[in-house]
Amino acid sequence: MLRLKGGRLYDPARAIDGQVGDLYLEGGRIVAPPGPDGVIDGEIDVTGRVVMAGAIDLHTHIGGGKMNIARMLLPEDHRGDPVPARDLHGGGHLHGGCGHAAPATWTTGYRYAEMGYTACFEPAMLPANARHAHLEMGDIPMVDKGAYAMLGNDDFFLRLLSSGADQRLINDYVGWTLDATQAMAIKVVNPGGISAFKFNARNLDLDEAHPHYGVTPRQVIQALARAVHDLGVAHPLHVHASNLGIPGNADTTLATMAAAEGLPIHLTHIQFHSYGTEGARRFSSEAERIAAAINRMANVSADVGQILFGQTVTASGDTMGQHRNHRHASPDKWVVMDIECDAGCGVVPFRYRDKNFVNALQWAIGLELFLRVSDPWRLFLTTDHPNGAPFTSYPHLIRLLMDRDFRNGKLDEIHAEAAAHSQLRSLAREYSLYEIAIMTRAGPARSLGLADRGHLGPGAWADVVVYRDEADREAMFAKPEYVFKDGELIVRDGRVVKVVNGALHALKPEYDKAIEQPLREYFDRYMTVKMEHMKIGDDEICACGASKLIPHKCGRQA
Amino acid sequence: MNPSLSVSPIPCPFCGLLCDDLEVAVVAGHARITSAGCARAAGLFDVPGQGQARVRGLAVAPEVAIAAAAGLLAAARRPLIGGLGCDVAGQRAAIALAERVAGVLEHMHGAAQFRNTLAFQDGGWMTTTLSEVRNRADVILFAGTDASAFPRFRERLLTGASQFGPARRRILALLPPSEALPEELGGDLVIPCPREGLAELAGVLRARLAGRRADRDPVAGVPGERIEALLDALRGARYGVLVWNAAELDFPQADLTVAALVDLLKDLNRDTRWAGLPLGGNDGGTSAAQVCAWQTGYPLRTALTASGPRYDPIGFAAERLLARGEVDALLWISALDPARLPPAADCPVIVLGRADMELATAPEVFIPVAVPGVQRAGYLHRMDGIVALPLAAPLACDLPGVAPILTTITEALDHAAA
Numbered sequence: 024m025l026r027l028k029g030g031r032l033y034d035p036a037r038a039i040d041g042q043v044g045d046l047y048l049e050g051g052r053i054v055a056p057p058g059p060d061g062v063i064d065g066e067i068d069v070t071g072r073v074v075m076a077g078a079i080d081l082h083t084h085i086g087g088g089k090m091n092i093a094r095m096l097l098p099e100d101h102r103g104d105p106v107p108a109r110d111l112h113g114g115g116h117l118h119g120g121c122g123h124a125a126p127a128t129w130t131t132g133y134r135y136a137e138m139g140y141t142a143c144f145e146p147a148m149l150p151a152n153a154r155h156a157h158l159e160m161g162d163i164p165m166v167d168k169g170a171y172a173m174l175g176n177d178d179f180f181l182r183l184l185s186s187g188a189d190q191r192l193i194n195d196y197v198g199w200t201l202d203a204t205q206a207m208a209i210k211v212v213n214p215g216g217i218s219a220f221k222f223n224a225r226n227l228d229l230d231e232a233h234p235h236y237g238v239t240p241r242q243v244i245q246a247l248a249r250a251v252h253d254l255g256v257a258h259p260l261h262v263h264a265s266n267l268g269i270p271g272n273a274d275t276t277l278a279t280m281a282a283a284e285g286l287p288i289h290l291t292h293i294q295f296h297s298y299g300t301e302g303a304r305r306f307s308s309e310a311e312r313i314a315a316a317i318n319r320m321a322n323v324s325a326d327v328g329q330i331l332f333g334q335t336v337t338a339s340g341d342t343m344g345q346h347r348n349h350r351h352a353s354p355d356k357w358v359v360m361d362i363e364c365d366a367g368c369g370v371v372p373f374r375y376r377d378k379n380f381v382n383a384l385q386w387a388i389g390l391e392l393f394l395r396v397s398d399p400w401r402l403f404l405t406t407d408h409p410n411g412a413p414f415t416s417y418p419h420l421i422r423l424l425m426d427r428d429f430r431n432g433k434l435d436e437i438h439a440e441a442a443a444h445s446q447l448r449s450l451a452r453e454y455s456l457y458e459i460a461i462m463t464r465a466g467p468a469r470s471l472g473l474a475d476r477g478h479l480g481p482g483a484w485a486d487v488v489v490y491r492d493e494a495d496r497e498a499m500f501a502k503p504e505y506v507f508k509d510g511e512l513i514v515r516d517g518r519v520v521k522v523v524n525g526a527l528h529a530l531k532p533e534y535d536k537a538i539e540q541p542l543r544e545y546f547d548r549y550m551t552v553k554m555e556h557m558k559i560g561d562d563e564i565c566a567c568g569a570s571k572l573i574p575h576k577c578g579r580q581a
Numbered sequence: 582m583n584p585s586l587s588v589s590p591i592p593c594p595f596c597g598l599l600c601d602d603l604e605v606a607v608v609a610g611h612a613r614i615t616s617a618g619c620a621r622a623a624g625l626f627d628v629p630g631q632g633q634a635r636v637r638g639l640a641v642a643p644e645v646a647i648a649a650a651a652g653l654l655a656a657a658r659r660p661l662i663g664g665l666g667c668d669v670a671g672q673r674a675a676i677a678l679a680e681r682v683a684g685v686l687e688h689m690h691g692a693a694q695f696r697n698t699l700a701f702q703d704g705g706w707m708t709t710t711l712s713e714v715r716n717r718a719d720v721i722l723f724a725g726t727d728a729s730a731f732p733r734f735r736e737r738l739l740t741g742a743s744q745f746g747p748a749r750r751r752i753l754a755l756l757p758p759s760e761a762l763p764e765e766l767g768g769d770l771v772i773p774c775p776r777e778g779l780a781e782l783a784g785v786l787r788a789r790l791a792g793r794r795a796d797r798d799p800v801a802g803v804p805g806e807r808i809e810a811l812l813d814a815l816r817g818a819r820y821g822v823l824v825w826n827a828a829e830l831d832f833p834q835a836d837l838t839v840a841a842l843v844d845l846l847k848d849l850n851r852d853t854r855w856a857g858l859p860l861g862g863n864d865g866g867t868s869a870a871q872v873c874a875w876q877t878g879y880p881l882r883t884a885l886t887a888s889g890p891r892y893d894p895i896g897f898a899a900e901r902l903l904a905r906g907e908v909d910a911l912l913w914i915s916a917l918d919p920a921r922l923p924p925a926a927d928c929p930v931i932v933l934g935r936a937d938m939e940l941a942t943a944p945e946v947f948i949p950v951a952v953p954g955v956q957r958a959g960y961l962h963r964m965d966g967i968v969a970l971p972l973a974a975p976l977a978c979d980l981p982g983v984a985p986i987l988t989t990i991t992e993a994l995d996h997a998a999a
């Protein structure tokens with residue numbers, strides 16, 4: 024048994040806010056303090072250190088076809104950022120890699136662990152591309168992984184919906200998809216819009232009829248949110264709303280929240296959906312209105328998708344949006360792909376500039392949202408990696424949230440007009456360590472239904488991070504002193520000291536398998552893949568590269 | 582053994598289409614396709630279950646051949662890890678080995694692949710996948726190919742039921758004057774145009790789309806009125822698909838031709854929908870590029886040096902490395918097609934090949950390997966890079982797969998280095 028002695032614990036799941044205490048690790052788990060007879064065979068004195076559970080990123084594009092397209096597209100992203108291979112003293116090998124915005128899989132895993140993250144969730148796994156996504160994620164070491172299956176633009180679903188199919192049939196199809204693709208949640212991207220783009224529509228509003236199926240994005244959201252709820256999936260329907268990036272889209276975003284009609288709904292990268300049309304440039308912040316709505320609606324959660332200045336690449340399932348954005352590509356090259364009557368993907372490299380009015384305001388809008396949403400249990404810290412910025416900028420983002428002077432200093436540097444437009448300077452809030460721990464640990468774990476992650480209580484898996492309490496929060500969060508994964512020390516002073524390969528979290532929903540009959544007929548009749556080959560068996564997870572499959576039950580029964 | 586064990590349906594690994602509807606029976610120790618498939622598949626599914634490891638042509642035990650391979654690779658300063666005709670597990674193992682020996686990774690179809698990759702890395706593209714073509718395409722433009730290198734292209738993509746119609750598709754083709762479109766494709770508009778002329782023609786089509794007049798007539802041998810007819814057909818598509826096969830664009834700087842086709846596609850999408858379908862992906866080529874990209878950041882033609890992966894899309898072409906003596910050993914992996922032999926090389930050659938591979942000159946080392954999808958399970962990507970399918974092993978045998986052999990070699994080198 025290992026004792027971490029005397030740390031200041033930040034464990035919001037148990038309402039522990041900086042109290043000094045000891046942690047005991049044994050057999051990969053956190054255990055209750057042993058009695059006087061307990062054998063402690065190791066001890067680390069962490070007096071004065073900040074101790075938190077391993078961080079969980081619930082929205083990061085780390086693996087799957089579009090990230091690999093981004094990697095292939097951007098040798099210039101990798102050239103300046105090579106990572107040599109390295110043999111570890113205690114045995115073990117770190118693979119070489121590279122990349123800033125679209126790093127190699129090995130590099131992704133090492134960098135996440137070196138920041139104290141122990142689990143990452145890929146939010147946009149296309150069922151047609153699911154096996155590839157699992158193969159790719161299998162080569163992301165150090166962290167546990169999971170993925171959200173994308174639905175709502177696939178022709179099978181749209182046929183069901185437009186034919187007025189019973190909700191139970193839709194539930195079975197959603198359940199089947201979770202099961203077949205080994206997913207943790209369901210995401211919908213530009214509901215119906217990716218499909219509409221294949222029919223040459225360039226825009227699809229929340230209440231606009233799909234050009235072929237006649238159904239509206241609102242109906243898509245409602246059917247999927249209902250299915251996710253009825254199946255008892257812990258994480259709400261994960262929604263990338265319509266009209267991403269378009270000035271004035273805040274109205275759509277508010278209407279999308281309302282469309283859930285009280286059912287749980289998660290709005291992702293909400294920064295990109297909080298835009299107004301005021302001012303001479305017809306682009307303004309609607310962060311206040313959006314935040315107020317989130318504060319009011321307990322069924323809504325969101326992640327921010329903060330942008331940070333510099334070079335990155337945007338990768339999204341939203342072909343309609345990405346095709347519209349291609350004229351902003353920097354460098355000037357971009358990819359749009361229609362995929363398997365399933366969905367699509369678009370990859371557009373992008374450089375956010377602090378002296379550009381729009382970019383500067385986007386930056387301020389994201390921070391405003393962070394500061395205006397009062398409940399950190401319902402707001403998650405993301406940059407929508409790599410769309411707003413690479414995940415390696417999280418420590419910088421944390422400092423912006425925790426340090427008002429630092430934030431205002433940055434505000435002085437951005438496009439002056441944008442700074443003047445924003446109310447950011449008037450927001451005095453500084454996040455506490457406790458709130459950061461909610462946003463990056465306890466909150467995501469609760470949202471995903473991970474009962475034994477994201478906290479430090481006895482019985483939890485021992486994913487534990489120890490930070491030095493430094494005034495410079497960026498330095499502090501960039502380089503934890505110790506990171507333990509399932510009880511093993513994997514990072515010391517911000518460097519990997521042991522390689523582990525991480526497990527895969529997947530839901531095991533209950534649904535009526537009779538859905539396979541119409542599905543099999545559909546695949547046989549129209550598709551170039553057999554339904555049987557879409558399904559990823561439990562026995563494939565380790566072959567794909569994960570250390571093991573961690574199955575999760577659904578909470579409610581239909 | 583059960584004389585007639587039937588497995589169904591299973592994917593075929595023998596071209597980039599990866600048809601996954603084959604039924605295969607094992608009869609008297611031979612794999613026989615009983616439903617679906619094609620002549621190419623029928624031939625390649627029939628593979629002997631035993632093979633002989635050899636060192637300089639002499640039969641040896643497999644361990645001896647593996648040790649000899651490890652010795653040659655340990656002595657090399659920069660080996661070429663080439664061929665890469667295998668499944669995902671084999672490609673993962675090949676990259677791990679390359680990292681141990683500072684090798685360069687290149688697929689046997691690298692020359693064709695990089696015509697696409699260079700164009701892609703220059704401008705990106707707009708593409709589609711096989712089921713989209715089957716369901717949505719109402720106009721197909723074959724540019725410099727008739728897709729006949731992919732035997733079931735027409736059957737799988739053009740004749741099956743489609744969700745959105747139409748019952749009949751318009752087929753357009755730009756083919757060299759000496760080549761005819763196969764009759765069953767039923768070309769509606771077949772325009773003779775040399776492959777070398779495709780880029781120029783695409784450029785003029787773009788100018789016409791933008792409302793400018795062609796400044797010459799004919800263009801690449803195509804008379805003006807045919808260009809106008811083609812333009813009408815392109816504009817009239819609801820969902821058009823432009824098909825090319827980089828392997829058939831075999832002339833200098835053909836990446837510029839691909840780029841010109843991509844630019845035409847992008848322009849067409851201002852008003853209607855078009856997407857490209859780059860044919861390819863044989864011999865595990867798509868998987869090789871995908872795995873290398875996610876593990877190293879680069880899609881092959883990459884050296885795994887001590888300071889990290891180094892990418893040189895021109896300099897690391899296998900042909901060039903071998904011709905210039907810039908590599909001092911060649912590991913050739915070809916587990917799918919016995920006709921894919923190693924190129925001539927002035928350095929020691931190690932071959933991991935199908936048991937029925939016939940080599941004119943004996944390499945330093947030959948190690949027979951199981952064929953993924955016939956003798957071993959595994960994973961392989963289809964040409965579109967989206968769908969990865971689980972390969973079956975209807976004819977399991979005792980031969981090891983590529984991955985365990987390469988892993989054994991890497992471990993031997995780890996021990997030697999420790």
Ligand code: SF4
Pocket residue numbers: 593594595596597598599600617618619620621622731732733734
């Ligand atoms: S067309 Fe290609 S994949 Fe299909 S059966 Fe023939 S060789 Fe196999």
Ligand SMILES: [Zn+2]
Pocket residue numbers: 082084146291292407410
């Ligand atoms: Zn995202």
